[in-house]
């Protein structure tokens with residue numbers, strides 16, 4: 001398939017309202033297809049064709065008439081349904097389901113090793129049950145002369161399983177590295193805030209609005225959408241990898257991470273394949289759940305539910321709901337939406353990432369919702385060691401006051417609890433070495449070497 005290939009999109013719903021084809025058409029466009037016609041049906045699932053057989057004939061005629069190169073179906077098709085529908089269509093016309101389409105988009109956008117591995121993993125997970133089905137068919141039909149086929153399929157199945165476990169290992173290693181990096185960043189006094197939400201909600205736009213100029217991520221050059229001069233695009237899944245930038249919210253040093261958008265109705269194997277992408281959400285100190293407030297209430301509700309479903313099991317952080325794009329909504333409408341969605345989105349912050357309206361209120365909220373820092377006051381005998389501890393405290397916390405009394409220094413600061421603990425331990429060492437300079441020399445040596453082992457990345 002090449003860009004701008006004409007396609008027909010089709011969708012079946014069990015009954016009731018006619019099918020909404022907006023999202024599948026947007027997804028098709030995001031993958032680079034040209035949607036030339038749509039077709040929907042309201043009826044129960046047909047085992048052989050998914051749609052009614054008559055509807056498939058209609059589809060075939062529509063494809064012939066429009067010259068479509070593929071049919072994109074917004075339903076979960078079984079392998080046999082895919083095969084049967086294909087059999088009715090003109091020669092060479094592909095049948096693509098929702099998940100294959102999403103994978104195709106991800107494949108196009110995957111420009112980091114991690115994203116590529118995740119796409120590969122999802123493709124293999126998609127293929128595995130299909131290979132298993134083939135194997136069992138081949139076994140059932142096993143006759144002399146067909147042995148070769150059966151053996152081939154079986155080995156394909158084994159091959160897929162081996163590849164899956166190899167990719168999982170590599171992804172685990174990447175996830176470990178990222179976890180270590182998160183911990184290092186926390187130790188350095190940063191709070192980790194993640195932007196999450198449905199695709200196209202405006203996460204990347206808001207990220208640019210909140211972020212300082214400084215990039216701290218690893219793949220900036222691979223994320224053209226984070227270039228401050230580049231526009232976010234009005235299409236689905238603009239962002240696939242995660243990118244981290246520094247943001248100044250006042251007293252706290254925040255690292256803000258932009259993430260892949262959520263979307264409804266994804267099978268678990270696809271969600272799982274992208275799970276480690278969402279680790280930066282699950283393991284954040286605070287999650288900003290971004291919602292497009294310019295959409296109708298029903299749609300906002302559905303997307304909020306999808307977002308909460310995705311966060312539900314693994315998220316550890318407090319969530320702040322951000323109603324974005326308020327430049328497109330008047331006050332009365334916004335109030336009505338806030339009321340209607342109160343249970344799903346309590347006490348939201350309403351902003352426009354595009355115009356910057358109310359973004360100050362959002363940074364205040366970030367400060368208020370981040371886990372509390374503790375206050376601490378250290379009294380140290382004046383020495384070189386004490387001075388290096390004071391400068392360590394400056395690096396890792398927020399110093400309120402620093403006072404010298406000739407023989408002593410008093411430093412008052414706030415910091416995350418782990419940092420306060422470390423500062424106390426260090427202060428103990430400083431005092432011990434002041435009391436007994438000789439013993440302290442040996443003492444501080446052992447402390448030094450210990451800290452080299454346990455905290456290789458910090459304060460050296």
Ligand SMILES: Nc1nc2c(ncn2[C@@H]2O[C@H](COP(=O)(O)OP(=O)(O)OP(=O)(O)O)[C@@H](O)[C@H]2O)c(=O)[nH]1
Pocket residue numbers: 198199200201202203204205206232233234235236237238239240259260261262324325326327328351352353354355
């Ligand atoms: N009017 C208006 N448009 C906005 C606002 N924020 C974002 N947009 C537009 O919405 C579209 C999507 O914005 P993105 O920032 O790319 O959205 P995203 O959530 O990062 O999307 P994915 O990366 O696909 O998950 C773009 O066309 C933006 O210009 C806003 O506050 N007001």
Ligand SMILES: [Mg+2]
Pocket residue numbers: 203204205225238239258
């Ligand atoms: Mg984005």
